[in-house]
Amino acid sequence: QQQVKQSPQSLIVQKGGISIINCAYENTAFDYFPWYQQFPGKGPALLIAIRPDVSEKKEGRFTISFNKSAKQFSLHIMDSQPGDSATYFCAALTGGTSYGKLTFGQGTILTVHP
Amino acid sequence: KAGVTQTPRYLIKTRGQQVTLSCSPISGHRSVSWYQQTPGQGLQFLFEYFSETQRNKGNFPGRFSGRQFSNSRSEMNVSTLELGDSALYLCASGGGTSGGEQYFGPGTRLTVT
Secondary structure, X not given: OOOEEEEOOEEEEEOOOOEEXXXXXXXXXXEEEEEEEEOOOOOOEEEEEEOOOOOXXXXXXXXXXXXXXXXXXXXXXXXXXXXXXXXXXXXXXXXXXXXXXXXXXXXXXXXXXX | OOOOEEEOOEEEEOOOOOEEEEEEOOOOOOEEEEEEEEOOOEEEEEEEEEOOEEEEEOOOOXXXXXXXXXXXXXXXXXXXXXXXXXXXXXXXXXXXXXXXXXXXXXXXXXXXX
């Protein structure tokens, strides 16, 4: 019930291409879905997040698409750049008193070739 | 605003020893969560503190404990260290206006030999 499944494990994209990472969840109590970007030797950085009352959120080159009925959400990186090469994690959280308890996907290693 | 700070950044300990890690959240944030990151298990939630009270706890043995002080700074303690405790320990600070926003520190890399 608490799992978040992320795919693919690794992704190679050419510069300028679109990177797409998918996540699926089981717990319908989840109501906040962030994406994190992590570079080697650094902590995860909050990239973008969405709540289930909207189907899409865009910030710059990053877009989250959310499908509540399918219990799936995805991250799209448009015009991918070599500097986007990092590990990406999706996560989910239930509201209320579980404010700080993020459940993470297993991560996707993105490599953007110049 | 200063970000989340964690000390020390690197630590090497021997099996059986204990260790204390420290985290200072973003100024004004009252929630501090701890996570363990390993290549095999990924990012796993340890516990969360809010206003000096443990509000949530993950599925880790009692050797893992923590506390939060009145200034929101938090410490995490691991007693009787095992080789499998080698990991990156991350602290996250919460308090964003949208609720749920958590900002991570750089982590403490713990190696148990």
